[in-house]
Amino acid sequence: MSTSRPRSARRQSYRKRSVFGLPATVSRPALLERGSDSRFRQLVYDLLTISVRMETVRTHLARRIGITGPQYSVLVAIAQFQGADGVSVGKVAEVLHVSGAFITAETRQLERLGLVIKAINPRDRRGVLLRLTPNGARQMIGISPAIMAINDKFFAPFTRTAFRTFAHSAARLVKSSREVTELVETADGEAPARAAE
Numbered sequence: 001m002s003t004s005r006p007r008s009a010r011r012q013s014y015r016k017r018s019v020f021g022l023p024a025t026v027s028r029p030a031l032l033e034r035g036s037d038s039r040f041r042q043l044v045y046d047l048l049t050i051s052v053r054m055e056t057v058r059t060h061l062a063r064r065i066g067i068t069g070p071q072y073s074v075l076v077a078i079a080q081f082q083g084a085d086g087v088s089v090g091k092v093a094e095v096l097h098v099s100g101a102f103i104t105a106e107t108r109q110l111e112r113l114g115l116v117i118k119a120i121n122p123r124d125r126r127g128v129l130l131r132l133t134p135n136g137a138r139q140m141i142g143i144s145p146a147i148m149a150i151n152d153k154f155f156a157p158f159t160r161t162a163f164r165t166f167a168h169s170a171a172r173l174v175k176s177s178r179e180v181t182e183l184v185e186t187a188d189g190e191a192p193a194r195a196a197e
Helices: 007-016 038-064 069-081 089-096 100-112 134-154 160-187
Strands: 116-121 124-132
Touching (some): 100 116
16 A cells, blocks of 8 residues: 555645745845845855956967966066066965965976076066066067957956946956955964965
8 A cells, every 4th residue: 555645635735835935145235235135145146257368368378388377477577577576476476375485386387398487586586587588578478469359258348338347347347356265264363364276
């Protein structure tokens, strides 16, 4: 004899189950719409997706010159800020929101690959200035058309005003996210880091 309940009874039992609702994930009024955090949640999903896709693009460009994604970011920053005399390790670390130790380790690899050269800072002999080698400069010039095409496509939706607003907001998020990361790492018993490298 079957002990299963009739289908109508199972259907009725299912209707009585409570529907789980995720509590609000933010409380600040500026992040809510009519009391709902739905748009905020979607923003977080979107930012995570953008981050993954940017990493995919960075890895692709890096592979074209035989380096890693983080090394590519370091190389671009050096190219941007080296000027006539070179750029300090501290400046590159500041721009990329990482530690000086991280930049030192990555530039050591880039130096071995013949893409970066280090020189003593004449203004502070304890410091080091970074520059692209002629080969490093050739590599960056060679890949520049691909960088431009990708960036133009990736950021095509922006108007000038929207871009400026987004850039300003992103800079503020870098600051607030660093503060939260330090709190989380302290709570987890880890030494706070400047950024995820």
